[in-house]
Amino acid sequence: MASVKIPEQKVILCGEYGVGKSSLFRRFAFNLFIPSSSKQSTLGLDHFNKEYKVGDRAIKLQLWDTGGMERVASITSSYYKFAEAAILVFSLDNAASFHVLSQHLLDIVTYAENAKIFLCGNKQDLEGSVPQVSTTDMESFCEQCHSLISATYKTSCKTGEGIEDMFLDVAHHLIESNQSRFQLQNFKRGSIKIHKFNEETNAESCSC
Amino acid sequence: MDEEYDAVVLGTGLKECILSGMLSVSGKKVLHIDRNKYYGGESASITPLQDLFERFKAPPPDETIYCKGRDWNVDLIPKFLMANGSLVKLLIKTGVTRYLEFKSVEGSYVYKSGKIYKVPVDQKEALASDLMGMFEKRRFRNFLVFVQDFDENDPRTWKDIDPKRTTIQELYDKFGLDKNTQDFTGHALALYRDDDYLNTLATETIERIKLYSDSLARYGKSPYLYPLYGLGELPQGFARLSAIYGGTYMLDKPVDEIVLEGNKVMGVRSGSEVVRCKQVYCDPSYVTDRVKKTGQVIRCICLLDHPIPNIKDALSCQIIIPQKQVNRKSDIYVSQVSYTHQVAAKGWFIAMVSTTVETCDPENEIKPGIDLLGRIKQKFVTVSDYYEPINDGTESQIFISSSYDATTHFGTTCDDVLDIFLRGTGEHFDFSKVKLEGGDEEP
Numbered sequence: 001m002a003s004v005k006i007p008e009q010k011v012i013l014c015g016e017y018g019v020g021k022s023s024l025f026r027r028f029a030f031n032l033f034i035p036s037s038s039k040q041s042t043l044g045l046d047h048f049n050k051e052y053k054v055g056d057r058a059i060k061l062q063l064w065d066t067g068g069m070e071r072v073a074s075i076t077s078s079y080y081k082f083a084e085a086a087i088l089v090f091s092l093d094n095a096a097s098f099h100v101l102s103q104h105l106l107d108i109v110t111y112a113e114n115a116k117i118f119l120c121g122n123k124q125d126l127e128g129s130v131p132q133v134s135t136t137d138m139e140s141f142c143e144q145c146h147s148l149i150s151a152t153y154k155t156s157c158k159t160g161e162g163i164e165d166m167f168l169d170v171a172h173h174l175i176e177s178n179q180s181r182f183q184l185q186n187f188k189r190g191s192i193k194i195h196k197f198n199e200e201t202n203a204e205s206c207s208c
Numbered sequence: 209m210d211e212e213y214d215a216v217v218l219g220t221g222l223k224e225c226i227l228s229g230m231l232s233v234s235g236k237k238v239l240h241i242d243r244n245k246y247y248g249g250e251s252a253s254i255t256p257l258q259d260l261f262e263r264f265k266a267p268p269p270d271e272t273i274y275c276k277g278r279d280w281n282v283d284l285i286p287k288f289l290m291a292n293g294s295l296v297k298l299l300i301k302t303g304v305t306r307y308l309e310f311k312s313v314e315g316s317y318v319y320k321s322g323k324i325y326k327v328p329v330d331q332k333e334a335l336a337s338d339l340m341g342m343f344e345k346r347r348f349r350n351f352l353v354f355v356q357d358f359d360e361n362d363p364r365t366w367k368d369i370d371p372k373r374t375t376i377q378e379l380y381d382k383f384g385l386d387k388n389t390q391d392f393t394g395h396a397l398a399l400y401r402d403d404d405y406l407n408t409l410a411t412e413t414i415e416r417i418k419l420y421s422d423s424l425a426r427y428g429k430s431p432y433l434y435p436l437y438g439l440g441e442l443p444q445g446f447a448r449l450s451a452i453y454g455g456t457y458m459l460d461k462p463v464d465e466i467v468l469e470g471n472k473v474m475g476v477r478s479g480s481e482v483v484r485c486k487q488v489y490c491d492p493s494y495v496t497d498r499v500k501k502t503g504q505v506i507r508c509i510c511l512l513d514h515p516i517p518n519i520k521d522a523l524s525c526q527i528i529i530p531q532k533q534v535n536r537k538s539d540i541y542v543s544q545v546s547y548t549h550q551v552a553a554k555g556w557f558i559a560m561v562s563t564t565v566e567t568c569d570p571e572n573e574i575k576p577g578i579d580l581l582g583r584i585k586q587k588f589v590t591v592s593d594y595y596e597p598i599n600d601g602t603e604s605q606i607f608i609s610s611s612y613d614a615t616t617h618f619g620t621t622c623d624d625v626l627d628i629f630l631r632g633t634g635e636h637f638d639f640s641k642v643k644l645e646g647g648d649e650e651p
Contacts, residue, residue, distance in 0.1 A: 045452065046303075046306070046448075046452055047306070067448050067451040067452040068451055068452075068454075069447075069448070069451045069457055071456065071457075072456070072457060072458050072459075074247075074457040074458060074459045076247055076444035076447055076448060077247075077255075077444065078307055078437070078441050078444035078445060078448065079444075079448070081436075081437055081441070082309070110278070113278075190311070191309040191310060191311050191436055192309065192310045192311065192312060192427060192433070193305070193306075193308075193309060193310075194291075194296060194299065194300060194305050194308075194310060194433070195300070195305070
């Protein structure tokens with residue numbers, strides 16, 4: 001068992017089907033990109049922990065993928081529970097995926113009211129010279145949301161551009177603002193995670 | 209919807225979601241539909257509080273009293289998880305436990321002659337309990353020691369009982385336990401709902417008592433666990449498992465007909481669309497002509513602004529009222545959860561009283577339970593029919609779950625699910641097929 005427990009922060013990906021949430025997840029978890037031609041749909045992607053260091057503080061981002069449930073608008077409210085951060089993802093080559101974000105934002109503030117919210121324009125490599133969604137559009141969206149959005153990013157899962165920077169920055173935000181709050185919460189919550197029973201596995205008891 | 213599926217699952221209650229998860233993990237192509245726009249069907253936790261009041265046609269709750277409606281997640285069917293029981297094992301083996309957080313229920317009580325007592329489970333508690341007289345305590349203690357040591361495979365632990373023949377009544381008599389002690393052993397420890405068990409093999413009751421004490425040993429104060437945000441989190445967890453393995457989810461989708469070809473199912477119709485499938489798995493509400501009513505369950509949801517009296521201000525508890533104590537055939541169950549489980553606003557408690565209906569005045573039947581609660585702010589009563597499928601579904605390939613019974617834990621729920629899975633696929637579920645990409649729990 002680890003001697004000092006590094007706090008895990010649940011980060012969820014939200015946005016329309018096909019904007020590249022699972023690709024962001026794969027980049028985050030395995031630094032892999034699978035082109036759409038050889039990809040069926042989201043299968044077997046759940047969540048993944050990764051440690052970030054900001055100064056002398058360490059934090060574990062626990063990134064969650066939707067599991068494809070957004071396809072027919074049937075994400076469970078459980079998905080949002082305990083989330084400390086939510087990344088709203090849209091595709092820079094698809095204006096519709098941007099305009100529908102207010103609905104996703106509403107879900108986040110309803111089910112994960114304490115989560116910090118970030119905006120991510122993905123598929124930067126497909127942006128082209130006349131972008132479907134401009135930086136100005138992103139800025140005015142943030143203004144309309146009364147500064148609910150903590151930061152905005154542009155990424156490309158294909159080239160890997162901007163992705164590590166984004167997660168590092170999210171980690172930074174969470175460390176800065178949440179430190180005292182989540183310590184208090186963990187202390188108050190006192191709940192149990194049930195794990196494998198000892199008699200069933202004695203080989204690997206370490207879970208982190 | 210114009211694809212063909214191996215299985216269409218109707219209803220997102222806990223049983224259907226577990227089945228959907230197991231089918232998807234087993235490589236089946238699954239479409240999961242619910243006519244409601246929320247997950248959980250009958251086993252949902254209702255939020256916000258306004259929706260609960262609306263459901264029972266009560267005037268909307270006053271936010272100055274009940275605080276924010278979103279702070280509430282009220283279960284329609286109260287149950288707890290046995291810490292060492294089959295549902296927890298299923299959660300662990302499928303990895304669904306990663307989506308949930310639990311709290312241990314703080315106390316387990318039993319009712320005797322109008323008062324409630326802590327349920328004694330080990331020798332020390334048995335000797336300290338004022339539930340029994342001095343001499344009875346010693347007899348009960350000897351009984352517990354025997355139960356703990358008993359091993360069906362080791363004849364030396366049998367003393368002189370015959371595991372294949374001795375009934376539990378004979379075992380009680382052998383230890384000289386009086387009727388009161390038999391009552392709370394059978395009902396508060398072994399969790400039998402009525403006295404039919406007295407003529408069954410002693411070994412079954414011994415197993416149940418062991419499950420209770422093993423569960424208690426796991427997390428302390430009681431053998432029960434309860435998930436944060438309510439029981440509605442359980443079906444959602446299994447739904448996520450199913451989705452991650454390729455299951456498709458559709459909420460808010462009416463189901464108009466199950467289409468047959470001969471005697472066998474060939475599809476499900478919603479409006480003018482028919483989706484083809486080889487099998488259907490569903491709860492009784494989707495197939496009213498293929499189920500029979502075998503009883504009724506009454507459940508009463510009570511909102512309290514204080515904990516139940518006489519449980520030492522516990523934030524959660526279970527109280528069992530054994531049938532004989534109140535001249536009934538089946539037990540009355542009382543459970544309490546609270547704001548500490550994120551199911552109620554700060555300072556609020558949700559108590560549930562439930563039992564199997566025996567008379568034409570069910571509300572009067574649960575009175576002994578209601579009387580334990582103290583002042584009640586708001587009360588919602590439901591009497592629901594209990595349905596069972598009329599056949600095992602192998603001919604029609606329509607596999608129907610039974611309604612949720614009055615029991616307070618999920619033992620019977622898991623039995624039903626595992627049995628349906630076996631009938632539907634012809635095999636037991638292979639847990640080794642669960643391999644989630646990305647999770648870091650299993651290196």
